[in-house]
Amino acid sequence: MTALAVLDIAGTTVDEQGAVYTALEGAVRTAGASPSTTDIQRWMGADKKEAIAGLLENGTGQPPHPSVVESGFTDFHARLDAAYRSRPPRPLPGVPEAIAALRAADIKVALTTGFDRSVVDGLLDTIGWTSGVLDAVVCVDDVPAGRPAPYMIFRAMERTGVHAVADIVVAGDTRRDLEAGHNAGAGTIVGVLTGGYDVTDLGAVPHTHLLPSVADLPGLLGVAVPAQAATPSASSAE
The missing domain is CATH 3.40.50.1000 (HAD superfamily/HAD-like)
Structure with missing residues (x-):
């Protein structure tokens, strides 16, 4: 039952409308990595801060500094908020x-x-x-x-x-x-x-x-x- x-x-x-992954990719690129669509897909459903850290490490070959992750997470929030305001879920x-x-x-x-x-x-x-x-x-x-x-x-x-x-x-x-x-x-x-x-x-x-x-x-x-x-x-x- x-x-x-x-x-x-x-x-x-x-x-x-996929805004979360567009925002995630944009934040990670701004932070210095160039994730592919496949890279982004691997992190679908994950903790977004963890995703940012993982994508940055995958792109640069070394763990990102916590401040870089926090900055990327703040950027992600701003991008997502703008997307939701433009096209509400x-x-x-x-x-x-x-x-x-x-x-x-x-x-x-x-x-x-x-x-x-x-x-x-x-x-x-x-x-x-x-x-x-x-x-x-x-x-x-x-x-x-x-x-x-x-x-x-x-x-x-x-x-x-x-x-x-x-x-x-x-x-x-x-x-x-x-x-x-x-x-x-x-x-x-x-x-x-x-x-x-x-x-x-x-x-x-x-x-x-x-x-x-x-x-x-x-x-x-x-x-x-x-x-x-x-x-x-x-x-x-x-």
Whole structure:
């Protein structure tokens, strides 16, 4: 029996037009490295400060000074804020209805993210996911380490009062999302194809299902979505 759905934010439940990775690449280039698209992709879903440090080390061949990482992180924040002001994030199609259906079926819903709290609070306020929409939101700065460590999932369990990892479903659009679910021992690990990875990429990581979108999650779990709220989508669970 599923008691908790732990969902990623960017690319999984929220469409932010890839702004986070454009901002990440811009900040790292300004700090002195020249990451490729593949380099950026390796850090999708990660703690953004950790990503900056890793990309700089990969580009220069040596660990960056902490002050350089902090400066890059500040630059990343500024770039992301500007992007969000220009093109505000929005929920992915069918996701608000799916979240509401899960909660109506007594399945708690928590969001986890590689963003820090200062980014997340503004993002959720922009899309209207404030009081009463979610059961918990866990940010990377709430835990000792980001994905693929399982700590954000465990913190979500703690905040929602769920005790058994077998009773949780973890869903995300990146390899790190699925790796975190696997490391947590989640009963159901779902890759969704609304982000930067395709079936081949996500299929190479331990998982239980691949779906087109979180909008298909209620169907996978046997939860009905009210007809007036349903969003057509062809499920491809495997």
